[in-house]
Amino acid sequence: SFVSLRQRILSAVQKNATRGDPRSVIRAIDQFCSQKEWAMNVGNEKGCILDSVVSEVNPATVLELGTYCGYSTVRIASLLPPYAKFITLEFNPDFAAVARQVIAWAGLEDKVKIKPCLVEGASSDWIPKIKEQFGIKTFDLVFLDHWKEHYLSDTKLMEECGLLRKGSVLLADNVICPGAPDYVEYVRSSPRYKSHYFRSHLEYTKAEENLWYLGIIE
Ligand SMILES: O=C(NC/C=C/[C@H]1O[C@@H](n2cnc3c(NCCO)ncnc32)[C@H](O)[C@@H]1O)c1cc(-c2ccc(F)cc2)cc(O)c1O
Numbered sequence: 001s002f003v004s005l006r007q008r009i010l011s012a013v014q015k016n017a018t019r020g021d022p023r024s025v026i027r028a029i030d031q032f033c034s035q036k037e038w039a040m041n042v043g044n045e046k047g048c049i050l051d052s053v054v055s056e057v058n059p060a061t062v063l064e065l066g067t068y069c070g071y072s073t074v075r076i077a078s079l080l081p082p083y084a085k086f087i088t089l090e091f092n093p094d095f096a097a098v099a100r101q102v103i104a105w106a107g108l109e110d111k112v113k114i115k116p117c118l119v120e121g122a123s124s125d126w127i128p129k130i131k132e133q134f135g136i137k138t139f140d141l142v143f144l145d146h147w148k149e150h151y152l153s154d155t156k157l158m159e160e161c162g163l164l165r166k167g168s169v170l171l172a173d174n175v176i177c178p179g180a181p182d183y184v185e186y187v188r189s190s191p192r193y194k195s196h197y198f199r200s201h202l203e204y205t206k207a208e209e210n211l212w213y214l215g216i217i218e
């Protein structure tokens, strides 16, 4: 029967990665996607930039929009302090199911490392409920990697719900390719944000891409 790409990614993890070793899970997915089939994980080049931002911000609270297969979820979670709270939102049940197994294989469940909380649902539904449901006041770091046409509406929603504070950092994937032009326009013209591009390449390719770092300054 037909085996979906997400299932082939999961199989590659279960076959090639060591249980309980997040770095081997990341390596297994990157090897599969660079040697066998492209997939829209943030990848290793942008992943190293993501790692450096997570390490520098050292966030106590993190929100990820768009879990997909859990690649960036594992990357981020493996760098967080044990007390950190990490919410990742995914509204496609099939992707959520694969991501749960990838996260479990990385052993982030039982390790002292934090267990990312994968919430199956739409960001537009869940962002307004996060404060009450998870006892989170504001996010120190938000990683945007879901549908690009929702970057702007979800950022405005996070602002309206009081989830962002002075010093919060938003890190957005794919502002060039596929692109999020309305989002770029809004944030660049807003006095609230200080923005910075990390030049990189589209995952597993040589195409120009950026990770866009946004610091909230007021
Ligand atoms: O399209 C890309 N990413 C989308 C990710 C979607 C994931 O996020 C989930 N999702 C979406 N919206 C929401 C939502 N909320 C929505 C409204 O509430 N709430 C919760 N979950 C959501 C989906 O179910 C997926 O799991 C992309 C493309 C290329 C690309 C580049 C070049 C090419 F040629 C082709 C492709 C490269 C990349 O790095 C990319 O990230």
Ligand SMILES: [Mg+2]
Pocket: 040, 041, 042, 145, 173, 174
């Ligand atoms: Mg992406």
